[in-house]
Amino acid sequence: MNALFSDRDQALLLDLLRLPSVNPLEAGTDDPPSRLPELLDRYAAAAAEAGCVTVRLAAPPTACLDRPGVPSTVRRAAAGDPGFLRAQPSLLLRLGPERPRADTLMFNVHLDTVAGHVPPAFDGVRFTGRGAVDAKGPAVALLAGLRAAAGHPAVGRDVTVLVQAVAGEEGGALGTYGTRPLMEAGHHGRLNVFCEPTGLRALPRATASMTARITVTGEDAVDDHPDAGHNATVLLGFLAQHLAVRLDGAVPGTRVCLAGLHTGRTHNRVHGTGTLLLNLSYGTTENGHHLKETVTRHVTDGLTRFTELFAGTREFGRTARDAATVTRLDWDKQGLPALDNRDPWAQALLARAGARPAADDPGFTCDAIWAAGLDDAFTAVLGPGDLAANRAHAPGEFVDLADLEDFAQVVHRLVTRFAEDRRPLP
Numbered sequence: 001m002n003a004l005f006s007d008r009d010q011a012l013l014l015d016l017l018r019l020p021s022v023n024p025l026e027a028g029t030d031d032p033p034s035r036l037p038e039l040l041d042r043y044a045a046a047a048a049e050a051g052c053v054t055v056r057l058a059a060p061p062t063a064c065l066d067r068p069g070v071p072s073t074v075r076r077a078a079a080g081d082p083g084f085l086r087a088q089p090s091l092l093l094r095l096g097p098e099r100p101r102a103d104t105l106m107f108n109v110h111l112d113t114v115a116g117h118v119p120p121a122f123d124g125v126r127f128t129g130r131g132a133v134d135a136k137g138p139a140v141a142l143l144a145g146l147r148a149a150a151g152h153p154a155v156g157r158d159v160t161v162l163v164q165a166v167a168g169e170e171g172g173a174l175g176t177y178g179t180r181p182l183m184e185a186g187h188h189g190r191l192n193v194f195c196e197p198t199g200l201r202a203l204p205r206a207t208a209s210m211t212a213r214i215t216v217t218g219e220d221a222v223d224d225h226p227d228a229g230h231n232a233t234v235l236l237g238f239l240a241q242h243l244a245v246r247l248d249g250a251v252p253g254t255r256v257c258l259a260g261l262h263t264g265r266t267h268n269r270v271h272g273t274g275t276l277l278l279n280l281s282y283g284t285t286e287n288g289h290h291l292k293e294t295v296t297r298h299v300t301d302g303l304t305r306f307t308e309l310f311a312g313t314r315e316f317g318r319t320a321r322d323a324a325t326v327t328r329l330d331w332d333k334q335g336l337p338a339l340d341n342r343d344p345w346a347q348a349l350l351a352r353a354g355a356r357p358a359a360d361d362p363g364f365t366c367d368a369i370w371a372a373g374l375d376d377a378f379t380a381v382l383g384p385g386d387l388a389a390n391r392a393h394a395p396g397e398f399v400d401l402a403d404l405e406d407f408a409q410v411v412h413r414l415v416t417r418f419a420e421d422r423r424p425l426p
Helices: 007-018 036-048 062-066 072-080 132-149 179-184 232-247 285-310 317-326 344-353 367-371 401-420
Strands: 053-058 090-095 104-110 126-128 160-166 191-194 208-217 254-262 273-282 327-333 378-381 398-400
Touching: 007 036, 007 126, 007 132, 007 401, 036 053, 036 090, 036 132, 036 160, 062 072, 072 327, 090 179, 104 132, 104 367, 104 401, 126 132, 126 401, 132 160, 132 398, 132 401, 160 179, 179 367, 191 367, 208 232, 208 285, 232 254, 232 273, 232 285, 232 317, 254 285, 273 285, 285 317, 285 327, 317 327, 344 378, 344 401, 367 378, 398 401
Parallel strands: 104 160, 104 191, 191 378
Antiparallel strands: 053 090, 090 160, 126 398, 208 273, 208 327, 254 273
């Protein structure tokens, strides 16, 4: 078997890793400015060598921010920065002429990253650097596979391949201004593959998530008279524990992450304001609705319980009396769809290409949610490496050359088998 991930692919990946593309919703003070537009130009140039033409390279329309489901964090960021969308374009590539969906295969890969950009390295076996596995490495391996598949006479002649190389996956944006506008414009196919680290398992599902924000807006007090203020630390700390107990396993098929509790940093005052964040994932849209209702109910129950427990205390009596008044539950993110689809023909095709079965893996949250509900189509999440094992979103992110080669081979086989074994739409 000839190697597909060539020396020029290695050079391209190192080049892309050197170009910071941190999502602005993630960027920290130590992160260099994103150079995503330049990165996409280089990716498009490399894709041209595989026979792909650039259909579109542009910022998303501003109207996409007015759609339901757009996180409030995205809206606020765009409102505060007129160049927010302009700095985060997405790229649409096509191999072959435009064809009906039945004859089209689509790949999606995101090229924005989380924070923590570091100079990349390659020791001949392993690439390290932000985006190595999530998802610049898979993006380059995708091109290596397409370059090989383009030599098949039916690829480009009888079937068309689309590639969405997008911004706006990280930072909680969840594709609302990257993938979603492209999908809604019809740039997808009979088979759609979202390139994320899955250990080459073809996941037919992707969870969606909600973000709940519990805010206390009370009054501060001096430490000599703590009873005079509203103690947001005690109130939010209590709610965090209350919700942790009540929500753990409360809705099957969902996961609950309590995080981001903040009131203040000083020890000699009562902090009257603060926030508690919850990230809530769900495997079906119905479970998402149920989970939201459950969170809302238990926040109310928690406030009632706090008042009962602390009403008779000296230092926290005022907080107990006013708990329901000074506490508010908002939703930074809600109403997003979850993906869960089946198609024996498409899943068999993926297996013949070398993708591994997903078994009962619940999947994870990614842009594939925007393929939920497509008619006459199947969508899988598939890629090299593993989110946890390869330290995606953590220091020391890496991907092995062997895994990128394996993914390139799977892409090659998948595209050629799709060309040879097309199935009419139902």
